[in-house]
Amino acid sequence: MFLTFETAQDIARLSPQLALQPLVIPQDSISSVLVRLEPGTDPMAVSAEILRQLPGVTPITSPNMFQAYRQQMNGLLASILLVLGITLVLSGLLIGLVFSMAANERRREVGVLRAMGATRNFVLRSLLLEASILALEGGLAGISLTILVIFLFRNLIMHSFGFPFLLPNLGLLLIEILVGLVLALACVTLAAMIPAYRISHMEPALAMRE
Amino acid sequence: MIQLEKVSKTYWMNKENAIHAVLETSLEIKKGEFLIITGRSGSGKTTLLNLIAGLTRPSSGQVFLDGQDLWSLSDQQQSLIRNRKLGFIFQFPSLLPSLTALENVALPTIFNTDHTKGTATPRAVELMETVGLNDKLNAYPRQLSAGQQQRVVVARALLNQPELLLADEPTSDLDEQTETEIMDMFQQIHIITGITIILVTHSTQLVRYGSQSIHMSRGMIDSSVHN
Numbered sequence: 312m313f314l315t316f317e318t319a320q321d322i323a324r325l326s327p328q329l330a331l332q333p334l335v336i337p338q339d340s341i342s343s344v345l346v347r348l349e350p351g352t353d354p355m356a357v358s359a360e361i362l363r364q365l366p367g368v369t370p371i372t373s374p375n376m377f378q379a380y381r382q383q384m385n386g387l388l389a390s391i392l393l394v395l396g397i398t399l400v401l402s403g404l405l406i407g408l409v410f411s412m413a414a415n416e417r418r419r420e421v422g423v424l425r426a427m428g429a430t431r432n433f434v435l436r437s438l439l440l441e442a443s444i445l446a447l448e449g450g451l452a453g454i455s456l457t458i459l460v461i462f463l464f465r466n467l468i469m470h471s472f473g474f475p476f477l478l479p480n481l482g483l484l485l486i487e488i489l490v491g492l493v494l495a496l497a498c499v500t501l502a503a504m505i506p507a508y509r510i511s512h513m514e515p516a517l518a519m520r521e
Numbered sequence: 522m523i524q525l526e527k528v529s530k531t532y533w534m535n536k537e538n539a540i541h542a543v544l545e546t547s548l549e550i551k552k553g554e555f556l557i558i559t560g561r562s563g564s565g566k567t568t569l570l571n572l573i574a575g576l577t578r579p580s581s582g583q584v585f586l587d588g589q590d591l592w593s594l595s596d597q598q599q600s601l602i603r604n605r606k607l608g609f610i611f612q613f614p615s616l617l618p619s620l621t622a623l624e625n626v627a628l629p630t631i632f633n634t635d636h637t638k639g640t641a642t643p644r645a646v647e648l649m650e651t652v653g654l655n656d657k658l659n660a661y662p663r664q665l666s667a668g669q670q671q672r673v674v675v676a677r678a679l680l681n682q683p684e685l686l687l688a689d690e691p692t693s694d695l696d697e698q699t700e701t702e703i704m705d706m707f708q709q710i711h712i713i714t715g716i717t718i719i720l721v722t723h724s725t726q727l728v729r730y731g732s733q734s735i736h737m738s739r740g741m742i743d744s745s746v747h748n
Contacts, residue, residue: 419613419615420617422576423609423611423615423617425576425600425603426574426576426603426607426609426611427603427604427609427628427629427632427677428600428601428603428604428605428629428632428633429600429632430596430597430600430632431596432596432597433600433632514576514577514578515571515576515577516568516571516576516577517577519576519611519613
């Protein structure tokens with residue numbers, strides 16, 4: 312089994328409570344190092360170089376060791392990314408449609424604001440700001456719901472899949488949350504751009520008409 | 522103050538069918554006038570008002586406000602003119618439902634950097650008193666009658682001390698008594714401030730309030746009367 316150092320340390324830290332026998336990993340101890348090569352690099356040449364430069368270390372070349380596993384994982388990752396991409400595009404279109412309907416209902420309000428002296432840019436900025444606030448609220452709600460589901464069902468997930476459910480460390484988790492929020496913000500703002508531009512550039516008299 | 526030169530506005534339904542809402546109309550409105558525009562539905566009176574206000578671009582012809590061609594200006598300059606020089610009263614309920622009456626009156630100040638919150642609120646309160654609604658400052662539009670809402674709209678239109686007040690059928694949804702009250706209020710505002718008022722109505726009975734009236738038919742002015 313190959314784990315990151317952080318994960319191995321986490322398992323060791325939790326083992327006194329969860330395992331029959333506690334796992335002890337002395338600090339700074341390394342039993343093996345996995346060397347990941349750039350595509351096209353000769354594993355035999357690297358192995359020979361390690362042997363030459365680090366006496367006492369035994370390099371083991373295993374080009375086929377992870378190949379099947381990696382191919383499976385890459386296939387799975389590609390499928391997940393494809394589904395995510397399609398979902399994102401469909402979500403964008405749906406958000407654009409919903410925002411277009413919502414903005415259309417407030418055409419008259421926009422017309423009145425324009426008559427009172429609001430510039431096209433003011434209206435555009437206001438509509439996009441509203442969309443951004445909604446996107447952040449939606450993103451935060453989604454992330455909160457995900458955390459709740461993971462918290463409530465993590466044991467079920469572990470038993471269903473038959474392997475331990477490990478979360479990345481806090482720093483990485485925060486980065487993932489931030490990326491999620493930025494993605495939600497970008498998706499909604501882009502989807503709202505066309506209807507917001509259309510309504511903000513409409514003649515005020517036309518905007519106020521039924 | 523306002524000059525329209527051979528102004529037309531055409532709405533194209535499709536490539537062949539067009540509606541000529543206003544046709545080759547020329548008009549001059551002097552400062553301090555109270556102009557009433559009458560006409561039947563579809564005669565082009567609201568479109569003419571929108572053209573005067575710069576709310577719609579003419580298909581042909583020119584609109585001058587204080588000697589300046591409105592459509593030679595940028596959107597920012599036009600918006601500034603609408604904010605500083607014009608006040609609007611619409612036929613439909615135009616108050617923002619989420620704001621109180623006082624906040625609605627003070628709304629145009631968000632586009633006017635001359636006003637600070639310190640000056641906008643006392644001015645809005647003063648105008649609410651002028652229209653007789655000083656006891657409804659914190660009421661929301663849904664808590665006001667149609668007549669009261671229209672008074673708030675009048676107060677909002679006057680906030681930036683405009684030179685021109687444009688009213689599109691301001692009494693069409695009101696009963697006869699409220700209509701008289703609102704029209705009397707317009708007359709008082711005109712007498713006290715000397716502001717130019719252009720009011721569109723389908724009711725020929727309201728012509729008596731104006732200093733001049735024009736009647737529109739099929740997109741053209743077919744008669745003009747000075748009172």
